[in-house]
Amino acid sequence: MMSIVIRMGDIYESVMELAKRRGFVWPTSECYGAVAGFVDYGPLGAMMKRNVENLWRRFYVIREGYYEIECPTVGSESIYIASGHVKGFADKMCQCPQCREYLRADHVAEAHGTNGAACLSAEDLAALLHGLPCPACGELLENPAVFDFNLMFETSIGPGSQRKGYLRPETAQGIFTDFNRLVRFYRNRLPFGAVQIGKSYRNEISPRQGMIRLREFTQAEAEIFVHPDQKEHPNFSAYADYAMPLLGIEQQQKSTPSILVTMKDAVAQGLVANEYVAYYLALTHDLLLRAGVDAEKLRFRQHLPDERAHYAEDCWDAEIFSERFGWVETVGIADRTDYDLRAHAKESGESFTVFIPFDEVRYETRRRIVADMGVLGPQYRGRAKRIADALAVATPGNEGAEVTIDGETIFIPKSLYREVEEQVEIRGIEVRPHVIEPSYGIDRMLYAVLEHSYAEEMVEGEVRKVLRLPPDIAPVQVAVFPLMNRDGLDEIALSITGILAERAILAQYDDSGAIGRRYRRQDEIGTPFAVTVDYDTREDGTVTVRDRDTMRQVRLPIGDLPETLASLIAGTLRFDQL
């Protein structure tokens, strides 16, 4: 069959029309006027989302061996004071004095030609905005007040506003606050990792970008705890020779294109900070392509010094190109050093360290002071005992030692004590691990995969809409059709559907409308394979299997279906090998 790819108009409109009509993504609570920043996943969208999440689990949980945990979405204030979100998780906002609309100040400035407006101070932004037209009503903004709006959803836990709570802005903090439990679970060995897939929240000021800027979204985050001096990934060889284009700081500053480089070289050249970061850059590239992202529309961009968090050692974004939204940050991969654990240690008073035993116990010789009470006593009287205790843990200097009693520093000359030498056994040290964090926005991934897989083709004079989804991402993997809804064909088709379902293949039975229309319906939702039961089936027990992309058909015995389809879906068999 001939197929010609046709030029599409606004692909966003086409994809979202299909997504709504076929049950991938719906406006939420539409009957009450959908609320911006929230979406519902319909039957096919929710299935596809689970497939994407399970693909992510195959990489991070099964292959990397990082266990998944599940923490609440509502958290108490202390967590987010420690993490810095209470103070710093804010966007700059202003209100139009005319129409009272709330505006994101940096977005208004950027729409009028200011780059990097998000980094400007409130005062500078206010000055820039003065005289610009309000994007909502068109009136000029006159000396607008620009202020911080915290993006966390706030609530209270229990009656009487007893306790302030926030909806988590990221899943990561739950992993950090469970650190001490996790260390014990992993029996005090580094490195270890934990992951979480779940809802996070960001109370956007004025979201207008569909699935790209959601107030409630799904994150998949891995927090990998590594020894600060050992940033070699134990399995680095798996991706050492993996080559992919990187847009480093230098390329951005010189406005040169990405460079194609292996991970081994990227680390050797110092383009990427260490093996851990490089490993997850490659793994992320690998995973995104497997999910159905177009390699030509994917780039890895390093944070510039002024956009990188002050504590981060290195930080990259996987950005995916969308016809509508441009380059969209979809995954962040960062070496966050010990920033998070240190912040929680400070706020909670716990140590957030791992005790790393030495291979062999080490001995150190320490000098310790033993006070001579016969001399100290008469001289310091009531304070002599406390001075002696303080001396016992003080470090002796050349002339004497200093101790602090009731805020007063007292110098005790050498003559008032004697020193002894002691052998101290040191079994290991407390280490505060560094955190390597790959953080994925699942909704953005899902939208990118829909957009990249969407195509319109001319087939026999008609437009065929098709989602070229990878078979294990498609919400329906196999469609099963009886040619006619009678003569027992329907029963055979239903029984095949049941057999496939038992093999955990997502199969859908459809007996309504002409067969050609049924194929189109399945093409549109990305179903990679369709099985048709016809009159020959009753004679010889064979069915046709059709491939979505080539539209080719082959006949197979019913008995071969489960194994063959499972292999086609897993990618261990290609359709042209049938």
Added chain:
Amino acid sequence: MMSIVIRMGDIYESVMELAKRRGFVWPTSECYGAVAGFVDYGPLGAMMKRNVENLWRRFYVIREGYYEIECPTVGSESIYIASGHVKGFADKMCQCPQCREYLRADHVAEAHGTNGAACLSAEDLAALLHGLPCPACGELLENPAVFDFNLMFETSIGPGSQRKGYLRPETAQGIFTDFNRLVRFYRNRLPFGAVQIGKSYRNEISPRQGMIRLREFTQAEAEIFVHPDQKEHPNFSAYADYAMPLLGIEQQQKSTPSILVTMKDAVAQGLVANEYVAYYLALTHDLLLRAGVDAEKLRFRQHLPDERAHYAEDCWDAEIFSERFGWVETVGIADRTDYDLRAHAKESGESFTVFIPFDEVRYETRRRIVADMGVLGPQYRGRAKRIADALAVATPGNEGAEVTIDGETIFIPKSLYREVEEQVEIRGIEVRPHVIEPSYGIDRMLYAVLEHSYAEEMVEGEVRKVLRLPPDIAPVQVAVFPLMNRDGLDEIALSITGILAERAILAQYDDSGAIGRRYRRQDEIGTPFAVTVDYDTREDGTVTVRDRDTMRQVRLPIGDLPETLASLIAGTLRFDQL
């Protein structure tokens, strides 16, 4: 090996100690003082929870064919005004005047002997509470004020408190508000169903029951939309002869025990309202046993007339017995009639109906008014046209017809118009479906399964703690041990672990400590099978496989492991058949 079940102390303490220590359930953000009503699922708990959810999906999504959708947890006010939660989702609360502690008024009254205190008015509760001691400080409550506390977590969406939002108190409302989209997805045919698994929230006043009374919990709900006159489940035969004990209204009122009855008989006798309700009672019983609930500690209790919601046609709770908490409501199964859809239709102005075409088009004869403008015109002048339009849709009476223009009712005598008879084609009717709702509390299920599967036995003079979890619920399904961590045994064991993981078997490698200790460690987390690689393995390629419950061991070739273990886990093969 001999094993003797020993008498256990407080099983709740033992189970929770194990759950915390081994990483099933942790207090949330412990370093900041855990917040009551929230828990973290650790690595093993999260895995087990996903297994329970996937079991649920096997029943409701794969077998019943109800698609899963995913709606936001934050919803706008209108949804919960319509659903009645803004007005009615509240508990009665009072505050101790001495210690300022917030108390659940009905719980205090029940602790002092009042049954059904939750149904009492605020005034009656206040009167009952007067003079009782505060459970927190012991001081006597004097004329305490009792008032309603709404249990929804409140927040605001967007800046400036523009829009009030609530964390959903149940997943169901998302399915109801998507009803119109779902009808189109299912191509306007009844019955159909949609399900949702996700977080719901209930801002409990003073939760003190661990996983049983959570402020943030996971629900799995199915909403099945059926024709109001067709409550026969299309697959009822699957459970028609399923017999289970039911504690109906009559048994409760007469204080007689549950009666063992088949679903067919239960419907025939009118004990259960219809086939749909009976079908889901049986399916729930089936599912809970498969998940590991002890049949002896499970009962199905019908709501008494005064506890049943006024709109519900029938309502049952699956209650699970806990040593600590008594009978705990874990699943609710209700015929909610058209209450929910009617409420949303009223609030939103949309119809929330399905157009059901008749098998054959029907024709009705209707009389219609055709105004005589030559007569109406002179008499009503400027209003004549509007009166004629109104008459066209009015019902003609014997003497004439009434129309309302600008709020004024005008009687138009027969003489001013003529009537024509028309054949009207009626293709079908709009039907508002009834809703059958099975609603599961996943956290409570999980706790019950942990409690019921926990055992302590004397084995060779030592206490063996074991979780007798079903193999597909256990967080680790197969443990793989090298007898020694050398001589290549570890490599063989690691490679077996990898092969099992590829078969989607949850396998865990462990090489630390004596083999007996490793067995105990796995028994304690419920791992049903353990594979040990020893020196014979290097010679003949066989390994031992040990069964958790009998502690028996058999030798098997490595090549047979994936298939045999998969069958053992799926339950298609028993260990004693090896």
